[in-house]
Amino acid sequence: MDDLSIIELYFERDEQAIRETDQKYGKLCYKIAYNILESREDSEECVNDTYLGVWQAIPPTRPKSLMAFVCAITRNLSFKKLESERAQKRSHSAVVSLSELEDILPDERIKDSLGDEELGRLISRFLRRQKADARNVFIRKYYFFDSINEISTRYGFSESRVKNMLYHTRNRLREFLIKEGVEI
Structure with missing residues (x-):
């Protein structure tokens, strides 16, 4: 399914939008989260939170690029989780990259x-x-x-x-x- 059709499903409040987003961008979101968090469980949680974030943001937002929109939410959520973990003195490659x-x-x-x-x-x-x-x-x-x-x-x-x-x-x-x- 193309991005415009998926976005329309969000506007219709059709839960199929989440399944389509997962099918199209789930692996990419997981890779982004995992590269930041280096934890399977945390990454899976972050991807699930991404779908909730997209559901809450669309509507009213109508992203020009669904992929960029979904990836940005995943990155932001991953960094928030990383910050809370960093407070617990965990080390991650994302912190090294940003340093x-x-x-x-x-x-x-x-x-x-x-x-x-x-x-x-x-x-x-x-x-x-x-x-x-x-x-x-x-x-x-x-x-x-x-x-x-x-x-x-x-x-x-x-x-x-x-x-x-x-x-x-x-x-x-x-x-x-x-x-x-x-x-x-």
Whole structure:
């Protein structure tokens, strides 16, 4: 079933919408959650909570991309769960991945004044200007939280090349943000 039809099912409050969403995006949502949480049970719970979140958001929201909408909800819920677990001193690869970006993103005080949406727009604009390979590798690492090994397998690159691409893309992002007037 296509996304527009699934969205219509949500607007009709037809529970088939959840089953269709699960069939089409369930594995992707689970992978995102698992890459962040590294726990089968927590990931399954997060995916189920995603469906509830989508059900509650549509209507009134009519997403342009159901996949992006569902993935964003999964990521946000996974990070909320990760934050509560981090308070319990658990370590996760998502925390490690995000810590790689700490040196190039504004600190919380500056980010609060800049706004998450504006920072997101700047990063999106930066990524659109990058070569496809660099952009895709960056997104797989910092949006989907794929491991270096998964990325190298997916694109047929050596792990060394993936690490090098990420290093240079992070540096270019830092330079871009500074040029745009963002205090780092």
